Amino acid sequence: MQLDSLPNELFLDVFKCLSTSDLLRAFSQLNTRFDRLILTHLQDHKCIDLRATAKYHVDLFWTQLLPPLVTQITSLTLSNDINTPNQIQQFYSHGFTLCQFTRLQTLSLSHVHSSETMDKILKDLSHLLTLSHLTFNTCNINHDWWVNIVWSLPKLVYFSFIPHSASRKHFYTPRLISSTIKSIHGFCDEYATSIIDLTKQTPQLRYLSISADNRQSFSDLSTYFNSITKLNLLFDSCKFNSLLNILRRIPNVTHLKVDMKSHCIDAQIWQRLIQKHMTKLKYLQFRMTFTVLANNIIIKQEVEKVVDSFRNPFWLDEHRWFVQCDWNPRSRKCYIYTVPYTFDSFNIDFQLYSKSTCAPDNAECHFECVRRLTFSTTSHTLHECLSLSHIHFSNIEHLTIELSRPNHFLYSNDQFNPLAYADEMNCLNLLKCVLEQNTHLTSLHFHRWPSAILNLSQCDIKNVLIFELNLRGSAGCDFYYTAQQCDQISRSTLGMQCRILTIDVKDLTCVYDLIMKMNNLQILDVRCRCDQPNSGEITIKENLREWLQNNIQIVPSDTRDPSRSTVADGSRLYIERL
Template structure:
């Protein structure tokens, strides 16, 4: 049987599993039918370049994109550490965003160049079909004028429905539009805390807004409340660094049609006596202001202003969520956990099921909940957690808990671990990223080896803290897992010597590595690293003998460009100046 005999539907299903460069190399220009299927595929799926080799990206930009640009619907470009200077390279090939005339979704990640962002602003106004725009992890030095132009250019996009903005400015400029969007329904703004007067302005300029998510600054000195009912908003998510009941009421009372409310609160300043709202206060807020609320999720981190009778105060707080309003009317349950020994540590209160992506398991924790004890499915309450930080000494007491995490993708763990760790996380089959900190490197090799042997999908391995005595043990590990492609060794407490660099470059882990973060004593060893690590495509280095000064010529960059292959894309990180980023192949 040959591919020509497959139905179009089956071929399109097959295309979903192929990296874009393989798809184009294998099927482009075979015949009219395959060319048409490729175009249909790119109208349905994201052309995502967030993890691609420089060589493949250049081929696509040079040979394929100019011909198919007007058929692409979803495009993602990124200047992150995996693909540094990718957006610059895209532009160097003569490509411009306005060529993608049928683009519906555009994502630009880690763009830190003011000049390129201005180019993008001027180009995306021609994307008449654009409905989704994402600007993620962008650090800019815009002044107030250019910051205003940026936000207004977005609100001027006539068909834009969804907008995600995570932008930081040099002068802490606030993203508040001065023009009205008649199309935007979903807006997510992170990176800068907004006051209520700024929220007012944004609401006025976004009259069709339905789902809104933002970092909110509720300041008692800010008297600019939401000024009129905003009936279109049905879903709201916001993060608060402090909480005050009267300000919360004034903010929510003009959103009577809220169906879903998600709040993340970190209130750790003991100067605020009203650090947390109890169940009676929340009941009053919801009863009086949110008659249509069906989904209510919150997470609150706080400290008690008076540590006397700590558990009694916690019991009183939990009991305030035991009324029929919570249990019978809405079937809303809460849980509280805290450090049983350290009385000055944070207390966490949250709704069940736990609805946030991350969870910190920090010490000997005690749990109390309003959830019925006769239910034996506590593990289901944490199915949404994909990122876990586990920080517990092997000698600490662990209170009995049925909490388990089955869907982890990212894990931060301090070694050594105790037996509780293995019961908390019964399986690691979905784990993609592992960050390791080592407090005591005695007798932990077997623990770490066992963990690595049970992570079949592990892609990224990082060491946030690692002593010099443990480095040889790491390199001597038997890495049976061939999926590890990203290695971050910046947690090693010294710069790697030439000898250590050579050992790494000849190790099985070094040879399979594609993306490497490392601190080195001598940058001349890079030539050997590149020759030995044949699969390495991106290298991020910090160099001990780097003499960088913003007022002088960048001698290290000059040396690298003179001695490394001309195909390497070499740049100094615009935010973290000590990092040199090299996109090798």
């Protein structure tokens, strides 16, 4: 059956399942019919999300698709992140302004570091009278008055602000009272306003997300937050009493989510807090960490004691709240969390033992929220780690494998170890199964395991679509791939799919080969070390950009992330193929 013979209605149904990026990549510029169908879909759908969209398709969108849609779009998402550098600047350079989107209800902007661009956005923002949802993610705002613009929006209900670190001091108390804002995500204890002042200016606030790493945070709270019904807390190194101080002042909370990196509240304290201060609580989700400085037997006994404290009728019968505790006898770290697990990241610090208050039935449902999975182990225990059967993840998008020392996979060609190689291939064949089973996986990071990507090519990987590879080690564990190894990477299944590659290479020829042979490569984050004596590391700014322009027909962009402070961090090439 020919693709063109299928009815338009079927294609429009298929389009509903695709992101804007995938839609443009798969169907744009095929023929006039599909271009019209794309426009029809966008007119009906009215939601545009250009994250992860290649520059070619973004330019096509600006010139051919957006003009007739401007007054119809209700949701717009733009980003300047690693996948789409300068996308928001390009939006303005094509003559568009946010003011033109007269029906816009949802606006999400990410990684805006330019003050000039941010000024344009803030100027336009006050004209978006229909806006109900606003997100600024990793944006650099250096004005003290910007928050007043946000609080003046007449229909704004949801506001999320994850600032660039330099902007935290510029979140002042709004001068205006917003009678519409009900949800604030990303409040930080480093802001120039306090939680008390913020809630006074937002009397309808129902949901609040707080991140706290200041040791003095929230120690002087003197008021109750009666309007808040949903609270999300991320506590890093904050004092334990500060956490308790907040939990004692939210009498109407029904949903509570707490992530603590350095504290653990035991079951009895939780129970007293809930029964006395949070009587309306229906949903409790937490993740806590504690350390037991003892041998494995005592650690196991301590874990059993902690888990058993959550087995009384209050937890199991009245609320049906269940917990699980994982521990590593080597690191002596213990992680206790409610199940189902509701956080997007999970670290398997192997060797991992677990104890839970719930039955093991349907255990695979416990980790459906996890998108980022990290295996922290040694080369000797990696096989056992990858074959864990009591924990199942079904929605992993980013996988990191981090090998600690000693790592017997770090052999060199002149010191080939057949036993280590056999062990490594067993691990890679098991990893192949993991990759093939996780159909949502798009990003893979090998940390201190440089030979993995080389030997993985010997495994017959099928039905895997991984677009991002990170092959860079950590400080003290640098590994620079040779021209021969780069050629091997480029010809591998993962190399041919790769769009974003982070790698360290030995010379400029490697960069040339990677770009020329990896046809889907859009972004190359590279550090280059020449073999010439005393040459050290070469930066794109000094030599590499000019070398590429003189040798290949590719336009490299040296746009850099402002958060990077040294050239030793590497330099990015944004590749536009001519």
